Amino acid sequence: MNEAFAHEDEGTAYSSATSVAFIMARAKETFPGVVTAHSLARSLESILKPRGFDSDNTLLATSFDVDEVCRDLEDELRQKYGQNFSFGGLAGFPFGGTTALGACLHHMPHPTDDKHGAILIVYGPHVGIDHDGVIGKVNRRGHHGSGACPSTAIAAMAYVKAVKEGREIHSPDPSDPIDAQQVFVDSALMEYSDRLLSAADPMVELPHCLLESQGKLMKRIMDKCLPKDVPPGTNIALLGGIQVNTPEGTPEYFLPKNFTLLDNTGEVKEDLLDTLIKEGNKDVKQIIKEMKMAKKTEEMMEGVVEVPIVEDGHTYG
Numbered sequence: 533m534n535e536a537f538a539h540e541d542e543g544t545a546y547s548s549a550t551s552v553a554f555i556m557a558r559a560k561e562t563f564p565g566v567v568t569a570h571s572l573a574r575s576l577e578s579i580l581k582p583r584g585f586d587s588d589n590t591l592l593a594t595s596f597d598v599d600e601v602c603r604d605l606e607d608e609l610r611q612k613y614g615q616n617f618s619f620g621g622l623a624g625f626p627f628g629g630t631t632a633l634g635a636c637l638h639h640m641p642h643p644t645d646d647k648h649g650a651i652l653i654v655y656g657p658h659v660g661i662d663h664d665g666v667i668g669k670v671n672r673r674g675h676h677g678s679g680a681c682p683s684t685a686i687a688a689m690a691y692v693k694a695v696k697e698g699r700e701i702h703s704p705d706p707s708d709p710i711d712a713q714q715v716f717v718d719s720a721l722m723e724y725s726d727r728l729l730s731a732a733d734p735m736v737e738l739p740h741c742l743l744e745s746q747g748k749l750m751k752r753i754m755d756k757c758l759p760k761d762v763p764p765g766t767n768i769a770l771l772g773g774i775q776v777n778t779p780e781g782t783p784e785y786f787l788p789k790n791f792t793l794l795d796n797t798g799e800v801k802e803d804l805l806d807t808l809i810k811e812g813n814k815d816v817k818q819i820i821k822e823m824k825m826a827k828k829t830e831e832m833m834e835g836v837v838e839v840p841i842v843e844d845g846h847t848y849g
Contacts, residue, residue, distance in 0.1 A: 544663040544677070551663045552782050558665040559776050559785045562736055566776055567812030569784040573608040575811040576652070576771070579804060583793065584767045585650045587613055591640045595620030595628070595655035595750070597682060601670060601777040602658050604784045613652060622684045622713040624657040624775075625720070625746055630756045637761040650767035655750060656789075657742035658682050658775035659735070668735035671779035681777055684717055685738050691718040692725045720745045739774045743789055747772055758798040768794040771808075788812070 619628025640649040660670030660681025670681035724741035731737035776785035
């Protein structure tokens with residue numbers, strides 16, 4: 533981990549109106565399609581509610597990194613769906629495995645007469661942007677500059693580089709639990725060594741490689757759990773993407789990379805990625821206008837009595 537912490541507390545320490553605007557522009561430029569954490573939560577609610585997901589019947593499950601900067605997104609999602617089941621570990625890998633996901637699926641609200649239980653699974657790695665726009669660093673509370681983010685993944689990338697260069701390195705015993713997760717992340721990233729080290733900006737490519745690796749592991753876990761742990765009719769939403777962490781006072785972002793609805797066997801029923809990105813990037817004025825229109829329609833419908841129409845002996849309505 534020494535490589536990850538080699539440049540701690542460097543760069544600009546405090547935010548300004550200029551730095552906030554710069555970070556927001558940098559996030560959108562570097563990760564096209566990003567949405568703010570707040571917009572993501574709102575968009576998920578808007579898209580999933582008509583498809584049978586609401587705060588009463590949906591269990592939120594997350595697999596994010598253990599870093600404290602990754603909690604903001606969970607907080608936003610909890611505002612919509614309540615307390616989350618967390619099965620992620622270092623770098624966001626779903627280290628809880630089949631045991632955790634199996635338990636999570638059994639924790640879903642039971643179906644009722646009018647609705648089935650549902651689960652929303654959100655997973656992915658993270659990467660920071662600091663006040664100076666540096667990718668792979670973030671300003672943390674109480675520090676006099678920025679530091680590594682994500683430190684775990686940066687350490688894994690240093691391991692990959694050392695192996696490719698043929699340098700002698702120390703690798704902990706993978707059977708020793710005190711560092712087993714880091715050993716796994718190091719090993720998982722080796723598959724992407726050429727792509728990572730030849731990238732124009734390895735720090736930008738790093739979370740994309742991690743997400744791809746996590747997606748493969750998530751599929752193995754779900755293939756093992758479905759359908760035996762899920763009753764028929766269960767709604768499953770699976771969202772994978774990259775958290776983009778920013779300094780305090782700046783919006784947190786999320787880059788959706790895959791978003792699908794599954795049935796209880798794991799078969800894809802609907803691909804909603806484009807819908808989510810479009811909804812998440814809606815203009816605020818448009819959102820307010822739609823909310824006002826929906827409220828006005830609801831008020832107009834209150835007290836409306838349905839009157840049947842009788843014509844030629846047939847009743848309509």
